[in-house]
Amino acid sequence: MGDQSFDASDPTATQGSHRTGSSHTTAGDAFSKASDMARDAGARAKRAASETASSVSDSVMGLLNEQLGTGAASAGRLADAMRVAANDLSRESPLLAGVVRTFAGNVDGYAGRLENQTVEQLTKTASDYTRRQPALVFGLAAVAGFFAFRTFKNAQSISSPQIQPNDQHQPGWKQGHA
Numbered sequence: 001m002g003d004q005s006f007d008a009s010d011p012t013a014t015q016g017s018h019r020t021g022s023s024h025t026t027a028g029d030a031f032s033k034a035s036d037m038a039r040d041a042g043a044r045a046k047r048a049a050s051e052t053a054s055s056v057s058d059s060v061m062g063l064l065n066e067q068l069g070t071g072a073a074s075a076g077r078l079a080d081a082m083r084v085a086a087n088d089l090s091r092e093s094p095l096l097a098g099v100v101r102t103f104a105g106n107v108d109g110y111a112g113r114l115e116n117q118t119v120e121q122l123t124k125t126a127s128d129y130t131r132r133q134p135a136l137v138f139g140l141a142a143v144a145g146f147f148a149f150r151t152f153k154n155a156q157s158i159s160s161p162q163i164q165p166n167d168q169h170q171p172g173w174k175q176g177h178a
Contacts, residue, residue, distance in 0.1 A: 064119045075111035079104045 082104035089097035114122070130137045 061119060068114060068117065068119060068122065072111045072115035075107055075114065079108035079111060082107065 082100055086097040086100040086104060089100060117125075
C-alpha cells in the first residue's frame with residue numbers, strides 16, 4: 001500500500017478525476033439552465049403584470065370616458081330643463097327668464113365641449129388652464145376648501161349635540177344657594 005503510485009497512466013485515477021469534472025460540468029449546466037428558466041419566468045411574469053396593468057388602466061379610462069359622456073348628456077338635459085323653466089318665467093318675469101336662458105346656453109355649451117372630449121384631453125385642458133391662471137385656480141380651491149370645512153363642521157355639530165353641564169349635578173353645589 002505504501003508504494004502505490006498515482007500516475008496519469010492509471011485508468012482508475014483518470015476515471016475518478018474525469019467523473020468529478022463531469023459532475024461539476026453537469027451541475028454547472030443544470031444551475032445555468034435553472035437560472036435561465038428563472039430569468040425567463042421572471043420576464044414572463046413582468047410582461048403579464050404590465051399587460052394586466054395596461055388592461056386595467058385602459059378599462060378605467062374607458063369607464064371614465066363613458067362617465068364623462070354621461071355627465072355631458074345630463075348637463076344637456078339640465079340646459080333643456082332650464083330653457084323650459086325660462087319659457088314659463090317669461091310671462092311673469094322676462095328679465096329673470098333671460099338670465100336663465102343665458103345660463104342654459106352656457107351649460108349647453110359646456111356640455112357640448114365635454115361630450116367630444118376624453119379624460120386625457122380634459123386633464124390636459126385643466127392643466128393648461130392652471131398654468132395660465134394659477135392664482136385663480138388656487139383661490140377657487142381655497143374657497144372650495146373653506147366651504148367644505150364649514151359644511152363638515154356644521155354637519156358634525158348637528159349630528160352630535162353638545163351637552164350643557166347642569167349646575168345641580170356638579171360637586172360643591174349646595175341646595176341653599178340660588
